[in-house]
Amino acid sequence: MKPESIGIINTHNAEQYTWGNGCAGWHLVKSDALSIIQERMPPGTAEVKHFHQRSRQFFFVLAGEATMEIGAEQIVLKAGDGVEIPPLVAHQLRNDSTTDLHFTVTSVPKSHGDRVVIPQ
Known part of the structure; x- marks a missing residue:
């Protein structure tokens, strides 16, 4: 069996979206039960402070x-x-450094639609 037939996924063929000020994400796994996203955050960017009602997340810096x-x-x-x-x-993730930040975020169940923003 060729690797292409078993569904290899990467940032070249995954569904992509943009957010914030130049940040990008790629859905490596996208289901109701599990979400794995690879993201890129330029220097000086941040997500809003928030929490999830149901989703447990694991952030891993690449x-x-x-x-x-x-x-x-x-x-x-x-x-x-x-x-x-x-x-x-x-929680709130920021890139306070001078280089791009590349990371994955794994959410169980998916975190989209589950986020509650904390007013600043």
């Missing part, structure tokens, strides 16, 4: 450096680092 605010705590994630965010926990 390249660059991420600043993750979890509740009142901030941690820095470098390539090869990951962090799990349980449901109902406020």
Whole structure:
């Protein structure tokens, strides 16, 4: 069986979307039960602070450096680092560095439609 016939997925053939100020995401797995997205965030960009009612997420840095605010705590994630965010926990991912941030976010179940933005 050729690899193409078993559904190889990557950023060249995955469904892509843009968000924020020049950020991009690729749906590597997109189902109601599981979402795996690879994302790119340019320097100085951030998502809004929010939480998910049902979704548990795992962020994994592929390249660059991420600043993750979890509740009142901030941690820095470098390539090869990951962090799990349980449901109902406020969080915000930022790229405070001078280079692009590349990471994956795995959500169980999918996080789209489950986000509650925290007013700033």
